[in-house]
Amino acid sequence: MHMALPRRFLIASAASLTAIVALASPAFAHANASAKAEQAGRTAITVSIEHGCNGNPVTGVRVALPSGATAVTGTNSGAWTSTVSATEISWTGGSMPANSSADFDFSLVLAQPAGETVTLPTIQTCTNNTEIAWIQAAGGEKSEATQPAPKIVVPANNTSAAPATTAVAAAGGSSTTAVARMATESNAVTDAGSETNASGRYVFLGVCAVIVIGAGVLFLKYRKHPTKS
Incomplete structure (x- = not known):
């Protein structure tokens, strides 16, 4: 007993x-990033957001563009719409549940050589005025293990010419890739994050x-x- x-x-x-x-x-x-080579010297990048902000759904994502990046294009997926400015690419209009994950894709021409590590400071915004700033770099004042910025290693790009035409996604498709419209405001993704x-x-x-x-x-x-x- x-x-x-x-x-x-x-x-x-x-x-x-x-x-x-x-x-x-x-x-x-953490927020993560991966990269793969595309034609004409372009690099495709995926930034993965793995959860919300302390239980709040994600309503926006901002990624700082690497120095010297050109020809940036974003992927619109579902309700998410990409927007490009001189310093960052962002996605708005969608909603990601707090206990879920989502990928945000874009491509660009990088100025950095193959094999170099590139940091992509990222801020995810959520409901109830919350956000998470994935902006910390190694060697900074704060531990990299707390809120590290996503990183990629520049792939060896395929320098062959891109096809003359690109297939357009069928109407009603879940994902469409296009040159994102320019942002009307540009607040740099910096250490001022949440x-x-x-x-x-x-x-x-x-x-x-x-x-x-x-x-x-x-x-x-x-x-x-x-x-x-």
């Missing part, structure tokens, strides 16, 4: 730890610590004073 309570306690503790791990996964996920995600992470870690400590205290209590049958 005296083992019933500890067994139930251990089962509850295991369930709690499972929930903590599940919640921790999005909290520590600390929302960092502060939320600290709160989350504090809650986890309280849960773990409380579980340990209860375990020791019932281990020392088992219920008598």
